[in-house]
Amino acid sequence: MEPTSRNARFDEIFDQLFHHSLNTEEFMKVFHELLPDPEERRAYSQYCFIQSQPHLANPAGILTPDRFIEIADRINFLNSTERKELLPGLTWDYRPWIPLGYEDTTFYRLLPSIHNLSPQNPEWPKTDYEVLDTAFLGVNTTVQPREPSQPLSRRALNLSEQSTQSAESDDADAPGFVFHELGELQCLECDTFSEMPTTYEEGKNCRGNWRPTGFHVVARLGDFGHMNGVYVIFNMQPDDEVTGLPRQITDSEWGIPPSSPEAQFSCAKIGRALRDFGFGKRLAWNEQIQHPVELVWAVRSSTGSAMRVTVDSNYKTRS
Numbered sequence: 507m508e509p510t511s512r513n514a515r516f517d518e519i520f521d522q523l524f525h526h527s528l529n530t531e532e533f534m535k536v537f538h539e540l541l542p543d544p545e546e547r548r549a550y551s552q553y554c555f556i557q558s559q560p561h562l563a564n565p566a567g568i569l570t571p572d573r574f575i576e577i578a579d580r581i582n583f584l585n586s587t588e589r590k591e592l593l594p595g596l597t598w599d600y601r602p603w604i605p606l607g608y609e610d611t612t613f614y615r616l617l618p619s620i621h622n623l624s625p626q627n628p629e630w631p632k633t634d635y636e637v638l639d640t641a642f643l644g645v646n647t648t649v650q651p652r653e654p655s656q657p658l659s660r661r662a663l664n665l666s667e668q669s670t671q672s673a674e675s676d677d678a679d680a681p682g683f684v685f686h687e688l689g690e691l692q693c694l695e696c697d698t699f700s701e702m703p704t705t706y707e708e709g710k711n712c713r714g715n716w717r718p719t720g721f722h723v724v725a726r727l728g729d730f731g732h733m734n735g736v737y738v739i740f741n742m743q744p745d746d747e748v749t750g751l752p753r754q755i756t757d758s759e760w761g762i763p764p765s766s767p768e769a770q771f772s773c774a775k776i777g778r779a780l781r782d783f784g785f786g787k788r789l790a791w792n793e794q795i796q797h798p799v800e801l802v803w804a805v806r807s808s809t810g811s812a813m814r815v816t817v818d819s820n821y822k823t824r825s
Contacts, residue, residue: 516553569595571602571706574618575780583642583686584731584812596620596641596689603692604780605709606723607787611695612765613702614789615709615716616723616780618689623722624743624752625803626651626668631815633672635805642727642804644814645739645773646682648821649800654742656758660770662797669800671819680817683734684804685724691738692716693764704785719764720744723776729811736777738791742798760798763791772799 519540523533541547569577574595581588595601596618604616620641631637650665671680694709694716696702703709721738728734740761743752761770771794777783803815 512549513553516550519550520554568598568600569602571604574602575604578688578725579733579779579781582731583725583727583733584806584810603706603709604783605703605706605785605787606691606776606783607785607789608699608702609763609765609789611697611699611702612763613694613696613709614719615692615694616689617692617716620687620689622690623687623724623739623741623801626743626800627802628752631803631805633805633815635807635813635815637815638804638806638812640803641687642684642812643687644682644684644802644804644812644817646680646800646802646814646816646818647773647795648681648818650797651742651800653754653756654758654760654798655756657770660758660761660797665797666818666820669802669814669816669818671817672815680814680821682799682814682817683726684812684814685726685737685739688723688725688736691719691721691723693719695764702785720760721763727812731812733779735775736780736782737773737775739799739801740772742772766791769794771796 522540523536537547541550569592574592577592577595581592583589597620601618604618606614606616608614623643624640625643646669648665649669650662650667652667655661694703694712703712721740724737724739725733726735726737742755742760744755745751746753761772763769769791771791773793773795774791775793776789776791783789804812805815807813
């Protein structure tokens with residue numbers, strides 16, 4: 507059998523096996539009925555493994571760091587065809603990492619991934635608009651969730667704890683924005699400036715010393731879905747190591763960059779586009795939001811742009 511025909515048959519078998527609710531005994535019975543030849547079963551298993559590792563099935567699709575940067579800076583994230591160009595760099599096991607710069611003797615990088623951040627309210631929103639994948643979320647910067655309630659010095663006065671006003675196109679001025687997640691902000695803490703990596707090879711050799719910061723890098727989206735700034739947002743609901751479910755942070759240990767222990771913020775702007783970063787660049791935390799912020803679902807508006815499903819209903823009374 508030709509490889510193309512065999513692979514098409516294997517795809518059909520996969521659909522039959524996994525698109526039905528079969529217990530283990532039923533699964534094995536159907537599996538052996540569909541593939542009675544042991545050699546075919548081994549070939550099928552190998553085919554499934556390769557398909558689950560797309561960088562093996564399609565090595566030409568692996569993105570280099572430069573290619574990842576070029577695509578992310580160029581595409582309309584709301585265009586599924588254009589966004590598909592970037593997905594290998596966000597979802598495959600073999601992904602590039604992007605040097606962002608340094609502060610003091612701490613070097614930072616972006617390790618691409620998606621679906622790390624989650625909306626404050628996990629329930630599917632009641633809306634007539636198309637709900638976007640959770641790689642797209644909105645942030646309401648004048649809404650302060652009840653948790654984390656500490657430290658008190660980072661609690662702003664007179665802010666709502668939850669957004670309730672359904673967003674419409676004329677609510678674009680409500681403080682906040684829609685973003686697409688780019689991945690995890692990791693750091694490498696060095697003793698001296700000279701120890702910081704200046705090339706990808708040096709950074710690769712430091713693999714065991716990279717550690718998470720709790721922040722995630724996001725691309726703020728403009729009206730037409732293109733990147734309009736690079737921000738970091740602290741994950742207030744990281745996955746629990748035991749259950750794998752989001753766990754709300756309630757203590758005061760959040761939003762503190764390793765290189766700035768005196769600082770604490772939930773959101774900050776670090777640049778305009780990915781091409782602005784690099785090994786020799788100094789990283790700065792601009793436009794800091796020092797209180798917790800609310801993350802909400804994002805939806806596609808009637809004009810095709812992205813908007814937050816709810817916004818701060820009181821922002822006009824404070825302006």
